[in-house]
Amino acid sequence: MSQVFVLAKRPVGVPELEDFDLVSLQEDSLGDGELRIEPVTFSVDPYLRGRMSDARSYVAPFEVGAPIASAGIGKIMESRAEGFAVGDFVRGEFPWASSFVLGTAGLWKLPTDLEVDPSAYLGVLGMTGLTAYVGLVVLGKVTAEDEVLVTGAAGAVGSVVGQLARIFGARVVGSAGGSAKVEQLAKLGFTAGIDYRSSDFAQALDVSFPDGISLFFDNVGGKQFEAGLHRMKDFGRILSCGAISQYNDTELPPGPRGLEGLVVRRRLRIQGFIVSDHQSHYREYLSKATQWIRDGQLQSLETIADGFTELPTAFVSLFSGGNIGKMLVNATSSAP
């Protein structure tokens, strides 16, 4: 008998543990081309919040009463699919279940000569790493002349953005909530970190960017977006891949003041993007990033919650900044 987390009700505002139910799941027998998988690690990501609402979005919403799913690494326990053997590690979108049966569509077999912990394929070598690369390098075309601001800099995406900016020779300042996170930024090689909770963020930006920001990678939206926007250089580029500050809003949040005139006067470009539109860059990124990890230039920053039953707690904690780097859940541990 397996267990699975289902959506008990659609969250209103900030998600709560009561929005999830853990129910028992009859184990399916294996059909042709199917695998039985036990999850090793789950990824929990802010974008899942959008799928818990029923608003129009770029991925189908979760249904009430049906399983939540997210990216994960799993181990094959039983196989009736060619090319997938018992003991192989696979990455895919997994139901939040303790064991499950899946077809192989969308599954990716991890390299067998693993040089890094498999969990890296959910973060720095996975979707969030690719998000950083696509925004900063492919769309943002970062150069050594850039003055880069990253918000949510201690998060899964932001921590990679900052390291990539440094690898490309740019000056990079990150914002994060709390001194522990700001200390992490220094360890990752950021030029500077701003604790947006303790400092006047706008004033701190004035100090960090006396000549303005040329490339702004925003994960956050809201006040940090507005403050960054007003400090852009002429011809500055803003890349937006998320707006975590707004995901739990129950009505339209206020917009960045004066945006329209400023965008014209400073000839700014604001580009929103979603990593799934840019999967064609994954192979190129994976090869570069693996090399950067080998060279010690790129680190994997992770917060790991222990135990399958911690999935909802880990997810909810994203919105109070409970993670440093990529938020993962170790599904093999029975703790706590």
Place this chain on the structure above:
Amino acid sequence: MSQVFVLAKRPVGVPELEDFDLVSLQEDSLGDGELRIEPVTFSVDPYLRGRMSDARSYVAPFEVGAPIASAGIGKIMESRAEGFAVGDFVRGEFPWASSFVLGTAGLWKLPTDLEVDPSAYLGVLGMTGLTAYVGLVVLGKVTAEDEVLVTGAAGAVGSVVGQLARIFGARVVGSAGGSAKVEQLAKLGFTAGIDYRSSDFAQALDVSFPDGISLFFDNVGGKQFEAGLHRMKDFGRILSCGAISQYNDTELPPGPRGLEGLVVRRRLRIQGFIVSDHQSHYREYLSKATQWIRDGQLQSLETIADGFTELPTAFVSLFSGGNIGKMLVNATSSAP
């Protein structure tokens, strides 16, 4: 003795006639390489409002007590510059004076085989026409598949944007203030016009764009920007060349609500631009636009105020929508 309009004081909010003074000007004698010019037509444009403030911008501010200047067409009355003969028509940035002496830097001699009224070189064949072309064609890459929204559609830039969109085969809807302007849009070949003063603008957009907007050319900012933004298709492009609704604001205007999340979810691109960065496209545009005018595909829409002394009135009226198409002042008439 010539006369010149100087900036009496910096406008606060909406500009008023009291912000300008008409003073007498000692006529200079001609130095080597200089011309004496009598203005024929002046262009008055919303962007001049920015130059009347002392805020950081992309052109130097006017000084209090010094002449206002704007684009104009003039006739050479006296010449000590090679290649410029008495009787030639020139376009340049002119002081708001009844006669003046200038060097030839920045002057452009109009073609002698004029097929159009010289004033067209201030509008449809000048800076505002080029603005429309750069935004819609060069940066926006309009195609016949596009669903285009233009705000300020009966204005100098917007009226050309709509006609260009039609020439490229796109469906184009324009917004303007008042039924007279909306009627003009129909005559210019717009698919539809929205009177934003009489209709619920957001609702009218829902009717005009059941499948959403793919290309939004904004001149206006504010509520119209927000309403258009929320109706963009996935991968939509927004080109911003002005924000007339905000030029007279004395504090930061509210921003477009929910922008950050929306930009990501729909993968929008917002690009601000200023035509002076794109002068390299002028020759190509002039050649195409002259042909389109000959073919009867492109019309010049103008509102002409009569008399040099009307310059401040014509400028101030821009902000209450006093113009249909390009706002010009006929400097040769002594009326009213």
